[in-house]
Amino acid sequence: MGTSLRARLERIRSMEKQPKAAALQTDKQEKLSAAGWQQTADGLWERQDKSHSLAAFETSAIKLAAFSKNLAGREALLNNLCFFDFETSGLSGGSGNIAFLAAVGSFTNNGDFVVRQLFMEDYPYEAAFLNSLLSLLKKPAAIVTYNGASFDMPLLNVRLAMNQISPGKLPAHIDLLHAARRLFRKTLGDCSLKSLETELLGLFRHNDIPGSEVPAVWFDFLKTGNMAKMENVFRHNALDVMSLGRLFVIIYNAILGKVICTCDEVGLASLQNSLDPQMAENTLKDKLGKDDGRAAMALAKLYSKNNRKTERLALAPYYPENFHGFYARSIYAEKLLLDSKASLLYAERALGVLKADAERFGNTKTRSIMLDRVRRKIIRLKGY
Amino acid sequence: MKTAKTDNKIKEFLSDADVAIGLKSIKKLPAQAASFAELPENLNAGLAAAMKARAYEKLYIHQRKAWDFAMQRRDFVVLTPTASGKTLCYNLPVLHTLMEDPEARALYLFPTKALSQDQQAELNELLESAELKFPAVTYDGDTPRAQRKMARESARIVISNPDMLHSGILPNHTKWIQFFAGLKFIVIDEMHSYRGVFGSHVANVFRRLLRIARHYGSDPVFILCSATIGNPVELAEALVGRKIDAITENGAPRPEKIIAFYNPPLVDPVQGIRRSSADESMRLSAKLLEKGVRTILFARSRLKVEILASYLNKRFSNIYNNNNNIRVEPYRSGLLPNERRNIEKGLRDGTVSGVVSTNALELGIDIGGLDAAILAAWPGSMSSFWQQAGRAGRRQGQSLVVFVASASPLDQFYIENPERCMEAKAESARIDPENPYIYTDHVKCAAFELPFKEGEVFGSELESVLDFLTEGGVLRQSGGRWFWASASYPAEKISLRSASADNIVIVDTTKGQNSVIGEMDIPSAKELVFDDAIYIHKGRQYVVQKLDIENRHCFVEARETNYYTDAVVKNDLKLLSEDEKPFGGLLDLVVGDILVRSSAEKYKKLRFHSNENIGYGEIFLPPEEMQTRTFAIVFNNKGQAALFLQSLGEMESASCLAGFTSMLRSMAPLELLCDYQDLGTAWRLRDDHFLLPSVYIWDRYPGGTGLAEAMAQKLDAILSAAYKRLEHCDCQYGCPSCIGVAEERFSNFKDRKASVNRLIKLVLTDLHASGQG
């Protein structure tokens, strides 16, 4: 190439009218200090925020199985958990997306909630940032996040790998989103932290920055030292873990049945089941006949696991009015009520639904097997 | 004796009077015996046993040489014709290394997904027979999620393509640490397909790959395989940025191959109109298939493939002859994987007698050997020609290749100069990894993957680009490093294969439906699918309802018309720099940057078949602007060519320059290994910049891919070929097979051929007189 690439790039740029970035560098350090940050190492800042927890403080050991089946049998005190959230330079994955701000919250013995935030002033301080963060994350018995299983934790691993820092052994991780979805997907639809805040904590954030605008604010801060918007990001991050801590306590108490909130009982029972199957059974029994039949289906699953056949059979009247519901009612009538006439009636309704389904959604292998089975049952019942 | 029978059938075919009328020449590639070398002594015992079990007692010499180079950890390229056992060139050293070193890993890259899948099947067979439990995993866009994790964590051989490497693997390298740390070999098959824009991108992807490998402490060896091209070492070195050794001798045996050059008979000798090459190819294929000669017919477009296959099948289904057991299948890209596999299997086991294919079958997919290959029109490049010709030929016995020329100047040139094909002096493949757009894009991707350190080497002008991107705010320089400072994922927006990732989508709205039927880049869309244009797709005509460039949509509706549309495109040129004046003297030859502003303000309506102009329409679209590289010939008043132009009247001089430019453009692919579409041309009687008669020929990819520079070097060869073409053309005054169709305003000059001929000759004289022979 005989020509200088620089000259060619200049020409291309002038054609694209790419604006030249303003290179206004002001004293970031002064501003950060003024905002309550303390520099703990070169380019690494820390800030603490204490607030009185509004949540009922839980003093007994928390059974972690309530949040994840993988943690069966594990317990921890509430003040031995930490609540963690990252703010990042981008929303995609990949090694060019970095976390520049972290909040780690925890309850104190007297029920206060303390948020410690770590902030790196610029890219070169990432290793120091991560090392500090690791030491905070390693102390508690478990780390609680919201959507951390697919975002914060993998990101942490990528950043550690990029800086060639070995994570060592991290405590157990609880993604509260998992339990939240079980409880509220049916009732709230959207299970974002924000809608849970509104619905369960009655909290509205004023002038909160949307997550999608965070990267731009960070880049602007890097270039210009603009703190006004950055403070919004700091607050957003701190509020996230505060809400996370409070939601954690509420959700835990809801699972134990100590707090009553509008939620999906079938989901509630599935969470309770890993703590105490009896509790799950009671929850579902309370719901029998009061819903569209999902509770009965869930209870039937629970019974068949424990080989409680007769109780299972007796659930038939609560089933939804679909093929399986009618078919179960037909068996129930025949075997428990010894009423072959009713049984035939239900078998015929089951057949009707199945035929309609096959017409609408196509005939699958399972459908044709079931079709065959119901037809034979009808013939047999008619033969009485 | 099946082979003898086939030999006879080929002889019969060639002496058939219906065939002989068009046969211009018949060339022979003599048979060649195999040359063997011993299996390496230190070959891993398990692998040696597996080789012997599969009856590989010996290696061909090129396979052995590949082994030796690989063991010396030298990067190398192997030139391999079809069916010469090239996969062993890399599988043997790679598997050996993986067996000896449990940490070792290898990356295989193929240009298409179909080829990756083929390769995996073949590799698994070898692995099974050697009782090796190496996971060889295909990792591409179709790989299911669960298998991806397995590939990342435990695969010893990862089979992928450059696109996936670019957008999936490299940006997520922290999930591949073990793989990169153990990476010993990078195998690049079908290297010749990495040329032009695609190759320029891929070269930058390899820079990124090596950078990540270095980060994790590995220094992999490159093994490249290529079909015949003019400059394998140069291309390989440009692609991987390292010194490369070449293995060019081939030890595989080769039976005799006959190559026939067929020119469809003239229908109108005055206008130089011939019978269509597609029809003639079909006729010749049918003759061969009827004789029981297994034949592949190559056509240039998907549509042609479908049409020719259905014609052939219709012809064979006639119940009054006994040809109805002859089955011909169309083969093209876009087939479902199992459709494709069924055809390949049918070809191998003989249930399919013939196939009509696009160049999809050019690449190394295994279909066994066929008896004959028919090429309907020049396939675009010498290496494609030989790849397609390679589809005919089995272990033993003769095979036949018939090239059926179209009326284009290039096709006619090869008919008259068959030795140009036979000399196998293939074109050179060029890339320009420093294309400023492409290079800048990949610096972004690389910075996303790992921050750049001061003094790091990555391409030729890293610091300029880093500064440029820092000023633009995409990178941040801090503490002696450059960091990715944008919320986006750069690889997502950069496509390796087309000029721009955001194409116009063509939507069929006929009868209220909304189905996507095609895609087109924005510059082409402005010239082809403007409002009221006729868009032809799969033989159907559509009228463009609305071209919505902002939203990247073009809505069309099916409608029968008796005309098609042709935009009248005006190019405004602005030369931005004169960077290179390779020659100078009696002519000024310039290479530089150019701003091309193309605008189409009106279009012609032309009647189908007769091409008669039946009206005009207006186009309301903003002009398209592009900066690229150009080559220019400036007639500077010193040379004889310039004097000749001056001696003509203004209009005749214009007519002569137009014909000259048209010939230059149509003959350029002969030397440049590019497509006709890759070049733009314009001529000026009095150029705004030089104030002299000038001809421009530019690279239609923004920023250029090296075509302008190559044009400057190859001008002599291209013009010599053009001169030859003109001399031999059967027409009297110029025709589409030489200087192209005359514009209406030049209709007064009956004999354009003579003046163009003279201009070419004088330009050559001027070049030689300036010492540029």
Ligand SMILES: [Zn+2]
């Ligand atoms: Zn001609």
